[in-house]
Amino acid sequence: MDLIFQKGSKESPKGHALLYFTNKDNPSEIWGTYIITLPIEVDIKKYMPPFLVNDNNAINSSDFNSFAFPPSPELIGTIENMQDLAELRDEDLIDGGSIDINDSANNMMKINEILSQYLNLYLNNNSKQIEERDEKDPEDTNVNSLMYEFMNVNDRMTELSKLLSKLLFAIENSQDSLISECEKDIESLATFYPMNHKINKIVEYTKIKNKSKIAELYFKRCLYLAKENYEKVEEYEKLIEQQEN
Template sequence: MDLTFERGDANSPRGHALVYFRDNANPDSVAATYLILLPVSVDLQKYIPPFLAGQMPMGGEADLSAFAFPPAPESVESYEYLLSVAEERGDDLIFAGNRPLADAANMMGVIGEILSEYGDRYRIGAPSNPELGGAGDSAGSAETVAPTDYAVDNVVYEMMSEADQLGELTKLTGRLRFAAEGGDEETAGEATAHMRAIAFHVAENRNIDRLIDAALDKSEIGGQLAQLYLERAYALYREDYLRVKALDEDIERTNA
């Protein structure tokens, strides 16, 4: 992702940024969104009334430590306005290129990628803070290479249908298996972080954590289990409970 820091340091972001785009068809048209990386983890469950708590994704693990709002860029009066606001507020100001601004769905995906990269740069630039997962952290496993304190691409995944979420999980599982088998810890860590982010937005009984563990297992059994857990998630989505029962039995036999 080509990000031009017009204000701020690309190697040490502030943790809050105005990101703007120009329209492909009309470069004079400017739209922007705002990125925020919170310095503390936020458990949304604590602030939800008890009668609504059961509707929160993944129970008490619902976390919102990084987000972009609005989720797709909105038009602003001018570049000069953005520059003035960034200077007054002490924000990073980032130019993210010319894009088809009318395509909101595409722009949400682009912003999700930018949020992920901005968060990565922030963590790398803050090695003394273990909460941020900077260079000072140990990197003993694929799961610690890309910390999940931040809800990576949280906004994009939240807006997806479950069918799309499962499709993304399928692609990420293949990427994670390939990276794990090849010893590519960086790619494995990134894939794991994305899968955990999606897990916030699907029902807990989809067993995404077990899917990740199986995908990280380099053995043939690990590959078989990963496929079974994926099929099980799809069967639950289709409400095909006979298939779910059969898959549970297959998983139990494979684990034996």
């Protein structure tokens, strides 16, 4: 089955998510767990006593690269509780469907299936981003990309705003070297956004004289898309369409 993201997206999973289920006998009752994929590969045998390693040769370190805790869903309360928690912690939020809360074995199996799917999505997305960065000229890489990687959504949007202001200043003052520098930094930052955020459109209209209004609309569309406020996204898409036509 395809994972149902209530917050976040399968195109760019964060690597950590709140997973919730509804009680099939009481749909208003929400049960949940937390799933995470570790960003660092660990050889678990290094941290086990030798006698345990010898007795557990079949242990695969990859089995410890992701996990769910608690292993069986716990009572959370309402869906609003999960939504608020996901928003507060900037987590992906996944709807796991309905469960029989008395069938612990089946529930644990279902969590593991979802965890496996989530891990695959995360690894596939990660490998694509790495390939895209590796294809670029090594000279284009810079220390900023490392900083961008550890920024949250709000920080990245703030950084994008600063870079666009800097780019506009460089264009208005015909500073070609600064223009090139800004474009490289924005390109580096853009790798952390899905394609549908259309960072390229923001840059494109920023560089065109008398088109700053459209650039601003694309930026606000990107902002609300990053915040997953799809009602606002639709509003700005209509405004963009009016300006472009």
